[in-house]
Amino acid sequence: MFDTILVANRGEIAVRIMATCREMGIRTVGVYSDVDRHALHVIEADRAVALGGSNPAETYLDIDKIIAAARAEGAQAIHPGYGFLAENAQFARRCEQEGIVFIGPPSDVIRDLGDKTLARRVMHAGGVPVIPGMMEPSSDIRELVQKAEEIGFPVMVKSAKGGGGKGMRVVETPQACAEACEAASRESMNAFGSADIYVEKYLRSPRHVEVQVLADASGKVLHLYERECSIQRRHQKIIEETPSPSLTPPVRRSICEAALAAARAAGYVNAGTVEFLLDEEGGFYFLEVNTRLQVEHPVTEMVTGVDIVRRQIEIAAGMPLDLDQDDIVQRGHAIECRIYAEDPMNSFMPCPGKVVFVQEPKGPGIRVDSCLYPGCTVPMEYDPILAKLVVHAETRDACIQRAMRALREFAVMGVLTPIPFLADVIASEAFRRGETTTDFVDDFIEGWTPDVSGADIVALAAAIHLSLSRERTVDGHVVHTPAEYSPWLSLKGFRP
Amino acid sequence: MHVRFDLKIAGRDVCVRLERLDDGFVAAWVDDRRIEASFAAVTKNVLYLTAGPGSQKVCLERTPEGTYxxxxxxxxLVRDAHAADAGRPRRKGGAPLQREVTPPMPSVVVSVLVEEGQEVEQGQGVVVVSAMKMETTLYAPYAGVVKKIRCSAGEKVMPGTVLVEIERTGREQER
Structure with missing residues (x-):
């Protein structure tokens, strides 16, 4: 087993990976950019290496700097987390060349599956249904527009290298197509270093269901069942759960079998996720394989009891999977809510800043993966994910109630978060009925406003707090404060 | 005791008059509503308030902008009503906000879509900015001529900074 692992990431995922490393007795090396020097993943790491600079390209995406840090600190393996270099085949190859273990699949598997159109061709050949659309990528806007017209609007424009919703656009009309392709191509270039995009048919109101797989180097492949990830905004998931309320047992069996077939076809090793879109008739289409740890992996960990990061590390160290498919069962229900720094009232615009206070929820069945602490800064340079609230309960109904309690106990102040919005989504009748499609957020946000009925209690609490902090003497006596001492107090209504 | 707080909460003025505040008990008027509650301040930032049906956890933190x-x-965000009024930036002629080309959040300029001297239509994209990997186009608030470009690609910019100055032409209606 490795004695030192470098975690080539930041934020909550770096912290979460380090937790498992610590449990396994593995020393952790963190890396950080200038703006992240006080970030939690730096504080948590046993050793931390400054990368210099703040842009993703000169820090967490800089292969030379990451490799040099691993060398300098004697790390035998690198865990890439998600995003950044996690699905970068060139980086995985470089690790292989340098004799450092990349904790993920072999570089050629990442390359093949990371090429979304090549993956579509492989799955199509393997008999897995794919969404109608381009099988070859392009950055030629005229060609893309022409293909879009052949496919028929609405279409989805996607980065050929991407994931996580970056560089992705729905195009409803031919007029909007060229501009959307240009923007998607540019976002793809910025996020993934490739301007190549492709166009496929846009399915209205589908569900997004994915299957977690684990494969060891001996060719043993297991699935850890599905995750339902339909609640999205800007094509990025915000609520995930497992089991999916939309799968019947026969569909669950066949979608999990399809995922195993996909993993075998690709020669997959380590943890991966096979994503599908599900239509209303229970038909499913291959979307893509994510060759990394997913943001939403904790819901699977909650219901199966498997620590996916530990398994990733063991597989990367050459250990066989000492589990059989029958050992893996779904016990209870789990829901994850992603807490981003963003404003639900303003199209979920990112909202960087300083977190002045945070208190995370506690209690039975609650897990919080987080990079928050009071006084931490949310920089504008990176994805604004702050934390993931994961709850586990015996049934879906109990899980919903638990999620609502936990969200209402989750206090983040100083940056805007969608916590009140998430609580209202979870509490909604439509969510309770399991009517989750990828249009859910767009439909729900229409007419949603934050509840302002609690203003009286807020005002009273603020007044108490102001009085206590300003007026209490050392020995606990409450005294009157001179008006000039506090701009908050006005003596207009003062009656002795 | 009787201490009055004039507060501004979610754009609304709220007046709190504390009549009694001791031994974990508070009696107050919040505007016209009389509230009596017991409370426990468990830390500097956490207060449990029991008013009406049940106990409620409240987290509070004071900052220069107000109390969260x-x-x-x-x-x-709870602010002192007087300070909130005094501190608000006033604009000449009472023109509403969003009349300037300025980013909604700290951002990096991706590209400038216009040149100095160029005529622009109302609603025409003039600057593309990016924050947290998401691109946003900033639009001309009115028709006019680009007088001065005050940013360039790759530059970090803050809300309130005017990125492109546009000199108004014609008699575009104020909205």
Whole structure:
């Protein structure tokens, strides 16, 4: 087993990976950019290496700097987390060349599956249904527009290298197509270093269901069942759960079998996720394989009891999977809510800043993966994910109630978060009925406003707090404060 | 005791008059509503308030902008009403906000879509900015001529900074 692992990431995922490393007795090396020097993943790491600079390209995406840090600190393996270099085949190859273990699949598997159109061709050949659309990528806007017209609007424009919703656009009309392709191509270039995009048919109101797989180097492949990830905004998931309320047992069996077939076809090793879109008739289409740890992996960990990061590390160290498919069962229900720094009232615009206070929820069945602490800064340079609230309960109904309690106990102040919005989504009748499609957020946000009925209690609490902090003497006596001492107090209504 | 707080909460003026505040008990008027509650301040930042049906955890933190208050997962910024009025930036002629080309959040300029001297239509894209990997186009608030470009690609910019100055032409209606 490795004695030192470098975690080539930041934020909550770096912290979460380090937790498992610590449990396994593995020393952790963190890396950080200038703006992240006080970030939690730096504080948590046993050793931390400054990368210099703040842009993703000169820090967490800089292969030379990451490799040099691993060398300098004697790390035998690198865990890439998600995003950044996690699905970068060139980086995985470089690790292989340098004799450092990349904790993920072999570089050629990442390359093949990371090429979304090549993956579509492989799955199509393997008999897995794919969404109608381009099988070859392009950055030629005229060609893309022409293909879009052949496919028929609405279409989805996607980065050929991407994931996580970056560089992705729905195009409803031919007029909007060229501009959307240009923007998607540019976002793809910025996020993934490739301007190549492709166009496929846009399915209205589908569900997004994915299957977690684990494969060891001996060719043993297991699935850890599905995750339902339909609640999205800007094509990025915000609520995930497992089991999916939309799968019947026969569909669950066949979608999990399809995922195993996909993993075998690709020669997959380590943890991966096979994503599908599900239509209303229970038909499913291959979307893509994510060759990394997913943001939403904790819901699977909650219901199966498997620590996916530990398994990733063991597989990367050459250990066989000492589990059989029958050992893996779904016990209870789990829901994850992603807490981003963003404003639900303003199209979920990112909202960087300083977190002045945070208190995370506690209690039975609650897990919080987080990079928050009071006084931490949310920089504008990176994805604004702050934390993931994961709850586990015996049934879906109990899980919903638990999620609502936990969200209402989750206090983040100083940056805007969608916590009140998430609580209202979870509490909604439509969510309770399991009517989750990828249009859910767009439909729900229409007419949603934050509840302002609690203003009286807020005002009273603020007044108490102001009085206590300003007026209490050392020995606990409450005294009157001179008006000039506090701009908050006005003596207009003062009656002795 | 009787201490009055004139507060501004979610754009609304709220007056709190504390009549009694001791031994974990508070009696107050919040505007016209009389509230009596017991409370326990468990830390500097956490207060449990029992008013009416049940106990409620409230988190609070004072900052120069005001007091942040969190109840049931929702955060409110509570400001002194007088300070809030005095501190608000006033604009000449009472023109509404969003009349300038300025980013909604700290951002990096991706590209400038216009040149100095160029005529622009109302609503025409003039600058593309990016924050947290998401691109946003900033539009011309009115028709005019680009007088001065005050940013360039790759530059970090803050809300309030005017990125492109546009000299108004014609008699575009104020909205």
């Amino acid at each position: 208050v969190n109840v049931k997962g929702a955060t409110w």
